[in-house]
Amino acid sequence: MALHVMEEANRCLGCKKPRCREGCPIHTNIPEVIRLLKDGKLNDAGWMLFENNPLTTVCSIVCDHEHQCEGHCVRGIKDTPVHFSVIENYISTTYAHQMVKGPAPSNGRRVAIIGAGPSGLTIAVILARYGYQVTIFDSKDKIGGVMRYGIPDFRLPDAVLDDFAYRHLELKGIRFRNLDDLFRDGYQSIFVGAGLWRPKTLHIKGETLGHVAFAINYLASPSAFRLGEQVIVIGSGNSAMDCARTAIRQGARNVTVFNRRDKIAASQYESSYARLEGVEFVMMKSPVEIRDDGVVFADNEFDEEGKLRAVPGSEKLYPCTGVIVAVSQELGSNIINTTKGLERGRSGIIAVDEDGHPHGSRGGSHRQARGREHARLHAIPALASDERLSRCADCRNHQRLRPGRAAAVSRKESRHETNHQLQRQLDLSQARRDG
16 A cells, blocks of 8 residues: 555656646645655654645545546646545545644633534634634534435445544544533534535425435435335436445445436546446436336437427336435525524525624535535535634634625734734644644
């Protein structure tokens, strides 16, 4: 393994203008990480990865490298790109075993994080670095959100998230519990990162039949569904690939993915594994009706304006024993409905006024990746924005955050706070390295 990693590292050209870093949503300093590894400074490389992204071990596995860092690698223009995912995974998993340091000195302030998905976990870890007493609240009994309950174990092992819970939460004094009356218990700020848990529907007849499952529910507990030996998956994104491959592991002999368009939405990496495992693909088909014995699809075609439309009279029944609908998720949290004083704004997110009322800030996949269909796709944009929010929470002297305008402070206040916090951040970073 180490030999293979070094071979990949030696392929890096160390570009003066690294396109790989530009392609990374959180701007990981990939050339510097690789340089440190080649110089025998694995611990420094690991520290840099975790400092930039607390979920680096997870991202090295589920991140869409094909379209991000590796997809921008200059070597990929005429050759195979440098597989930084392999390098990142080796460095992060090796260095993680040395991360046993305890919590930072407390600043005496409490912060509540609602949602234990990628967004909530990231902001929790970063705020804990600044001495906040952080408690994460979630409806599930374990951390991870859709990373744990929406990505199959063969893609992202639960052991990776369990290790994160121990090293980044338990050892750092971050607590995890169910939701309660937060302001009563002294929390000054609340971050809401509830995630996307409600499956989108096709709005066709038959979706409520007993042999129909929705992707987010199926992936959370595949053994709870009995879909038989011939399964149809509707949708072609990364979650659809996970569903198809999971169905095979659950005993399905024939799994077919149906897609409305002529191109698969999933990455080539994901779809190639699905093909390798025997999944078949049927393109340019729109679902019309789900029946007990199969799904009725109509042929699609592009009109003169390039718009997709169904061909009249082309409906055909495709037999199956089970159906999985994998066409993305949407907001489904009950926090707004069950919390007094909260109102639903555009797209179902929490409504706030110009002063940022109520307390806290929205976060999670619905902030940055509306319409993206799966944890591995929207985890990184959520991390990128929520790290900025966490730093801003400290810079604003613990004031209420304004979603979408978190850094909107007066110029005088901004200069004072920025200089103060920059020095503090540098001091804390050096202290963490020394410790």
